[in-house]
Amino acid sequence: MAKYSSKINKIRTFALSLIFVGFIVMYVGIYFRTSPIIMTIFMLFGLLFIIASTAVYFWIGMLSTKTIQVKCPNCGKHTKMLGRVDMCMHCREPLTLDAKLEGHQFDESYNSKKSGK
Numbered sequence: 001m002a003k004y005s006s007k008i009n010k011i012r013t014f015a016l017s018l019i020f021v022g023f024i025v026m027y028v029g030i031y032f033r034t035s036p037i038i039m040t041i042f043m044l045f046g047l048l049f050i051i052a053s054t055a056v057y058f059w060i061g062m063l064s065t066k067t068i069q070v071k072c073p074n075c076g077k078h079t080k081m082l083g084r085v086d087m088c089m090h091c092r093e094p095l096t097l098d099a100k101l102e103g104h105q106f107d108e109s110y111n112s113k114k115s116g117k
């Protein structure tokens with residue numbers, strides 16, 4: 001399970017955690033059922049998280065159409081990659097489409113011009 005950690009999977013994990021957060025927030029809201037206003041606020045926040053996760057899932061769908069299928073040089077399996085650098089989903093081999101980055105330390109920040117932080 002931890003093996004597959006390419007970008008799309010990370011986003012998928014994020015979307016899944018949003019659903020969990022949404023349910024936890026809604027569950028907390030039940031404890032405030034004596035106060036309908038607070039309960040409604042919690043319910044709306046929980047719903048917001050679930051809507052956000054739906055949006056993230058939609059985004060994954062959009063991203064999936066942009067992935068490039070490559071054959072991993074390390075394990076020989078076909079993997080999908082996103083952006084200029086990504087990881088093989090089978091063996092976590094760093095992959096790059098940019099010849100200039102070949103041989104460099106694997107760094108996901110190559111994908112965005114802004115620094116990660």
Ligand SMILES: [Zn+2]
Pocket residue numbers: 072073074075076077079088089090091092093
């Ligand atoms: Zn591989």
